[in-house]
Amino acid sequence: MTMESIPQLIYSGNPVDMDQVGLLRRSDDAVGDRDELWRRMHEHGYVFLPGYLDRDEVVAARVELCDRLAKAGVLDPDYPALEGVIATGEKINAAATGPFMPVLAKDNASLHKVLYDGSMMAFYTFFLGGEVRHYDYTWFRAKQPGTNTATTPHCDIVYMGRGTKELYTSWTPFSDVPYQMGGLMVLEDSHKNGELKAGYGQTDVDMFCENDSPEAREIVEMARREQRELTGEESRNIRWNSSGAYSNDAIAVREELQGRWLTSDYRMGDLLVFCMYLLHASSDNQTDRIRLSSDSRYQLAHEAVDERWIGGDPPAHGIRAKRGMVC
Numbered sequence: 001m002t003m004e005s006i007p008q009l010i011y012s013g014n015p016v017d018m019d020q021v022g023l024l025r026r027s028d029d030a031v032g033d034r035d036e037l038w039r040r041m042h043e044h045g046y047v048f049l050p051g052y053l054d055r056d057e058v059v060a061a062r063v064e065l066c067d068r069l070a071k072a073g074v075l076d077p078d079y080p081a082l083e084g085v086i087a088t089g090e091k092i093n094a095a096a097t098g099p100f101m102p103v104l105a106k107d108n109a110s111l112h113k114v115l116y117d118g119s120m121m122a123f124y125t126f127f128l129g130g131e132v133r134h135y136d137y138t139w140f141r142a143k144q145p146g147t148n149t150a151t152t153p154h155c156d157i158v159y160m161g162r163g164t165k166e167l168y169t170s171w172t173p174f175s176d177v178p179y180q181m182g183g184l185m186v187l188e189d190s191h192k193n194g195e196l197k198a199g200y201g202q203t204d205v206d207m208f209c210e211n212d213s214p215e216a217r218e219i220v221e222m223a224r225r226e227q228r229e230l231t232g233e234e235s236r237n238i239r240w241n242s243s244g245a246y247s248n249d250a251i252a253v254r255e256e257l258q259g260r261w262l263t264s265d266y267r268m269g270d271l272l273v274f275c276m277y278l279l280h281a282s283s284d285n286q287t288d289r290i291r292l293s294s295d296s297r298y299q300l301a302h303e304a305v306d307e308r309w310i311g312g313d314p315p316a317h318g319i320r321a322k323r324g325m326v327c
Contacts, residue, residue, distance in 0.1 A: 209238075
């Protein structure tokens with residue numbers, strides 16, 4: 001597909017400059033060449049493997065996902081659930097909706113077969129050259145139509161940097177994702193930006209300034225002992241780090257950091273693998289259907305692992321993950 005045939009992308013209701021949008025470089029031609037895959041990872045910060053995963057397995061996972069969404073009242077009952085048409089008006093269950101829905105990955109054998117078995121694990125064993133472990137936590141997104149669900153620009157390192165930095169993300173679509181649906185886009189060469197890596201890339205969203213108020217550490221330790229989250233009043237007494245986003249504006253970020261936003265017309269079975277320092281985001285979903293995708297993480301088994309994402313009940317970004325520092 002030529003750039004002229006890509007429809008207008010929208011971010012938070014604003015048109016993206018299509019002169020600054022490009023296509024991801026395909027690497028399915030190098031899938032059996034480990035040295036070339038590594039060269040491309042270093043050069044581009046990602047490898048894009050269209051059709052690498054078993055499409056039938058991905059479709060089976062989609063069937064389960066859409067069934068769950070239909071039962072939760074997210075999908076329009078006038079259409080087959082597999083079409084993923086969003087419920088609107090009186091049909092919608094507002095309590096069940098949201099762009100980030102990790103609950104969809106819980107106890108989901110068909111999804112786990114795609115992400116943590118077969119072709120996916122074979123790729124990482126080959127690519128990393130040793131025994132691989134994956135995070136137990138699965139990030140799952142159900143991006144609905146509209147201007148308020150686009151993913152803000154960020155690097156993954158700020159959320160999972162307490163273990164090895166040689167950690168890789170798989171972005172896996174569980175629907176065909178045409179351009180208008182707002183698939184993942186990566187900022188060209190952003191992983192090579194030394195200032196970005198040395199500044200924003202050194203942050204940890206779960207660190208807090210314990211000296212911001214004398215009570216901060218005591219409040220957090222008490223909450224940990226009682227295994228509870230902080231109340232609103234307690235949280236207001238502590239200065240937490242940011243949400244992790246580099247910016248809330250993908251259009252302004254591109255103007256600041258230069259490069260182009262790179263994306264694709266994704267299909268089920270496609271796999272996009274990228275490093276921790278590659279800035280990425282998504283555009284608005286301009287269709288009437290839900291966009292389903294997962295983020296899963298992989299590393300060599302012998303390297304240090306970020307404890308926030310391991311185990312049957314990982315801390316994630318909850319109170320058990322918070323650490324104090326002197327600011």
